[in-house]
Structures are given as C-alpha cells and as structure tokens.
Amino acid sequence: MSVLPLEELRTAVGAEHVLVDAGLTASYERDWTGRFGARAGCVVRPADTAQVAEVVRTCAAAGVPVVVQGGNTGLVGGAVPAGGEVLLSLTRLTELGDVDVAAGQVTAGAGVTLGRLQDHARAAGLDFGVDLAARDSATVGGLVATNAGGIRVLRYGSMRAQLLGAEAVLADGSVVSRMAGLLKDGTGYDLVSLLAGSEGTLGIVTQARLRLVPRLTARCVALLALPDADSAIAVLPELRRRLPHLSAAELLFADGLALVRKHGHLPAPFAEEHPAYLLLECADTTDPSDALVEAVSEADGLLDATVATDAAGQRALWAYREQHTEAINAEGVPVKLDVSVPTGRLPELAARLTPTVAGVVPAARTIVFGHVNEGNLHVNVLDAGDDAERVTDAVLRLVAELEGSISSEHGVGRAKTAWLSLSRSRTEIAAMRAIKTALDPQGVLNPGVLLPAV
Numbered sequence: 001m002s003v004l005p006l007e008e009l010r011t012a013v014g015a016e017h018v019l020v021d022a023g024l025t026a027s028y029e030r031d032w033t034g035r036f037g038a039r040a041g042c043v044v045r046p047a048d049t050a051q052v053a054e055v056v057r058t059c060a061a062a063g064v065p066v067v068v069q070g071g072n073t074g075l076v077g078g079a080v081p082a083g084g085e086v087l088l089s090l091t092r093l094t095e096l097g098d099v100d101v102a103a104g105q106v107t108a109g110a111g112v113t114l115g116r117l118q119d120h121a122r123a124a125g126l127d128f129g130v131d132l133a134a135r136d137s138a139t140v141g142g143l144v145a146t147n148a149g150g151i152r153v154l155r156y157g158s159m160r161a162q163l164l165g166a167e168a169v170l171a172d173g174s175v176v177s178r179m180a181g182l183l184k185d186g187t188g189y190d191l192v193s194l195l196a197g198s199e200g201t202l203g204i205v206t207q208a209r210l211r212l213v214p215r216l217t218a219r220c221v222a223l224l225a226l227p228d229a230d231s232a233i234a235v236l237p238e239l240r241r242r243l244p245h246l247s248a249a250e251l252l253f254a255d256g257l258a259l260v261r262k263h264g265h266l267p268a269p270f271a272e273e274h275p276a277y278l279l280l281e282c283a284d285t286t287d288p289s290d291a292l293v294e295a296v297s298e299a300d301g302l303l304d305a306t307v308a309t310d311a312a313g314q315r316a317l318w319a320y321r322e323q324h325t326e327a328i329n330a331e332g333v334p335v336k337l338d339v340s341v342p343t344g345r346l347p348e349l350a351a352r353l354t355p356t357v358a359g360v361v362p363a364a365r366t367i368v369f370g371h372v373n374e375g376n377l378h379v380n381v382l383d384a385g386d387d388a389e390r391v392t393d394a395v396l397r398l399v400a401e402l403e404g405s406i407s408s409e410h411g412v413g414r415a416k417t418a419w420l421s422l423s424r425s426r427t428e429i430a431a432m433r434a435i436k437t438a439l440d441p442q443g444v445l446n447p448g449v450l451l452p453a454v
C-alpha cells in the first residue's frame with residue numbers, strides 16, 4: 001500500500017481530527033458484531049463536505065484507499081478496514097436543517113443519528129419513516145448507503161423510499177448535489193437512488209433530503225403466541241387486510257426470546273412458553289386498539305395474546321423483539337445472515353434453516369427472527385467455530401434455491417461478496433462493476449466491499 005499522506009490530511013481537517021494512536025483508533029476499527037475489522041492507516045474526521053472532498057482528493061492522489069464509516073452499526077463488515085486504509089468517519093457532519101412542514105421534508109447531515117432525526121421530526125409534528133433498534137448510533141449516511149430497512153418497512157418502505165435528494169463526494173473529490181427535494185424528476189439516471197444501497201462504493205453521502213411522514217401518536221402493540229412459524233406467517237395477510245393502520249409485524253421464536261429474557265433480565269410475556277411469537281403494532285391518529293384486539297382475537301391458531309395500549313407496556317413488548325441483536329452478541333460472536341425470500345416460500349425457509357445449519361455444524365445454535373411481512377429473516381448462528389464460511393455457504397445456497405436474496409437489508413459488505421452471484425446474475429454484476437469503474441476507476445472508495453475484488 002502507498003505511503004499515507006498524513007501531513008496533507010492534517011492540513012485538510014486539522015491535526016486533532018487525524019487519529020493514528022491505536023488507543024484512539026480502536027473503536028473505529030472493529031465492527032459492531034466483533035467479527036470484522038483490522039488496523040486502519042489512520043482515522044480522519046472531517047467536519048463538512050469541503051473537508052470530505054479534500055480528504056478524498058488527497059487519498060486518491062496518494063493512491064491510498066478510503067473506508068467510509070458512519071455510526072459503525074453495520075452488520076456485514078462494510079465500514080471497517082481490511083488493513084491500512086484511511087478510515088473516513090462522517091460523525092462530525094451533524095447539521096440538521098429546520099423541518100419544512102409544508103413540504104414534509106428535512107435536510108440532514110450524513111452524521112446525524114436516526115434517533116436525533118426522529119426527535120427533530122416529531123418536535124415539528126411529523127415523523128421519519130425508517131426505524132430500527134440501532135437508532136441512537138446509526139447515521140443518515142449509513143442508512144442511505146445500506147438502504148436500511150427496519151421495523152416500519154411494511155408501512156413506509158426502506159430508506160430509498162425516504163430519499164428525495166442527496167449530496168455526495170465522488171471518488172475524484174468532485175461533489176454531486178441534488179437537494180431541492182423534487183417529488184418528480186424525469187431527467188435521466190437517478191443518481192440519488194443509486195447511492196441508496198451502494199455501501200460507500202460509489203460516493204460518500206454528506207447530506208440527504210428526506211421525506212417525513214405524519215406523526216401518529218395513537219398506538220397499540222400486541223404480542224401473539226402461536227404454535228409455529230407457519231401459523232405466524234399464515235395469519236398475516238388477514239391481519240394486514242383488516243388493519244390498514246398496521247405499521248409493524250415481527251416474528252420471533254422461543255429460543256431467541258429466552259436469550260433476550262436472560263440478558264435483559266425481562267419477565268416472561270405469558271404464563272407458558274410458546275414456540276413462535278408475532279409482534280404487531282398499529283399506529284394512527286385515532287386509537288387503533290379496538291380494531292387490533294378484534295382482529296387478533298379472531299386470528300387462526302392463536303395460543304395466547306397480550307396487548308399494550310400504554311407507552312410503557314408497548315416499550316416492554318418491543319424489548320422482546322428489539323433486544324435480540326444485543327442478546328445474541330452477549331452469547332458470543334455470531335455468524336449473522338440477513339435473507340429474504342418471496343413470501344410464499346417463507347414457511348419452507350423457516351422450516352429448513354435450522355436443519356441446514358445443523359447439517360454443517362451439529363452443535364451450532366440457530367436463532368431466527370425478523371421482519372415477516374417482507375419475507376425477511378435474520379439468521380444468527382452461534383457456536384459455529386471455524387465453520388462460519390461453510391455455514392454461510394449452506395444457508396445462502398438454500399436461500400438462492402428458494403429464489404431469495406442473500407441480503408435483505410444489511411447489505412453485502414465484506415461478509416457476503418463471495419456469494420453475490422447467488423442473488424445477482426453475471427450480467428447484473430458486470431453492470432454493477434461497470435458503474436463502479438465509471439465512478440471510481442482507481443478503486444479508492446471501499447475496495448473489497450459489495451463487489452468481489454478483481
């Protein structure tokens with residue numbers, strides 16, 4: 001690797017924002033799961049778009065690759081170094097514009113956390129359509145770059161659907177900016193949309209113009225106990241038909257709930273343990289409780305149910321679902337696979353996942369949960385030992401057999417590049433590579449992420 005242009009980087013962002021000491025860089029160099037990471041050449045913390053552009057120009061001129069990082073909550077190793085790169089942290093780009101209530105839009109810097117964006121929108125009587133458990137650390141730039149999904153996709157779609165504009169620094173240090181918040185624009189290729197899900201390989205997002213949604217304060221949450229995954233999947237279409245205000249539908253199982261209760265010290269939701277659980281939330285301007293209770297009470301196969309109409313009760317039910325990621329990590333470093341299949345194939349996927357993993361590592365524990373409406377299951381394998389790659393291969397081949405995606409919402413990162421061809425055809429990968437080469441011919445931005453290295 002080429003020599004690090006440390007002096008030029010210090011000139012660009014200020015010496016105190018170029019970190020070299022291992023004690024200062026360590027928290028940037030390891031991913032959230034603890035599975036991925038390596039030493040960076042240095043960590044650089046620019047304050048604004050102009051500084052980001054200067055850093056990128058400097059690195060490109062020196063032939064040093066750049067790894068782009070937001071809140072470092074990504075789960076596929078895409079935001080941490082492979083070794084020796086300049087790690088560009090966007091967390092100082094925290095400018096947040098006034099909410100444009102008339103347009104229902106806001107401009108947010110790449111480093112604004114999701115939680116802060118939500119609070120800001122709510123204070124103006126609106127809300128943001130994406131929500132996920134890492135809200136206090138995940139940033140706008142990271143959410144755009146991964147096309148994050150989360151728990152409200154059923155109602156509002158993924159991050160791409162919230163993105164009305166973006167500003168980004170390209171690999172040569174030039175800046176593209178489409179921030180007017182146009183609701184319609186038919187002038188050719190949609191570069192803003194292309195940035196969503198590009199995982200830092202095409203440009204560095206510095207700001208985003210985001211769509212806001214009405215703030216819905218009347219909420220009701222229900223936890224349903226069911227005999228198996230099939231019953232949980234089967235009740236959903238009727239619930240969706242009867243509940244136009246349904247905003248979340250999440251699937252969890254007894255083993256995951258047991259881990260959450262153990263590490264979160266939470267009480268049991270029901271007197272008895274049940275095999276499968278469906279967490280539902282309705283949100284509206286008027287109280288949706290009666291409609292939810294009635295629909296739930298008539299759901300086929302129901303073993304038990306509990307409903308929370310007050311905020312504290314709702315938080316307690318959500319904790320059973322949202323604490324899965326932390327509880328699993330508390331048991332050890334998991335192999336995390338995030339997959340989706342056409343909803344008709346979901347029962348087969350749910351049935352075959354654990355046997356598939358057991359066929360590779362009989363002693364492994366497979367904890368599954370996910371966003372059931374989108375056919376998206378999170379497959380977490382604990383105790384895989386040295387067999388992480390073989391487990392990954394077996395699960396992702398199963399998903400491909402069921403015509404699914406090897407990454408539903410977390411991205412490809414470094415973790416899944418080797419399996420990209422299971423979800424994308426040779427022609428698609430060639431087109432993606434052509435776009436990457438056109439925008440980043442030197443391979444400066446996030447080399448080895450998303451597309452396999454050539």
Ligand code: FAD
Nearest residue numbers: 070071072073074078079139141142143145149150200205
């Ligand atoms: P990082 O982890 O820093 O980076 C992620 C990727 O984006 C990397 O490839 C990085 O290079 C790139 N990137 C970051 N910032 C920029 C930028 N400004 N410009 C260009 N590229 C950039 N994800 C979901 O989709 N749904 C969930 O429900 C969900 N729940 C989660 C719960 C927990 C507890 C945790 C730890 C993670 C969860 N995630 C979820 C994953 C993660 O939060 C998302 O992928 C999020 O979008 C990452 O944001 P970040 O700022 O942390 O990005």
Ligand code: MLT
Nearest residue numbers: 133150322324325338378
């Ligand atoms: C979630 O839905 O909680 C996440 O995507 C995080 C995970 O898969 O662990």
Ligand code: ZN
Nearest residue numbers: 150371378409
């Ligand atoms: Zn998820």
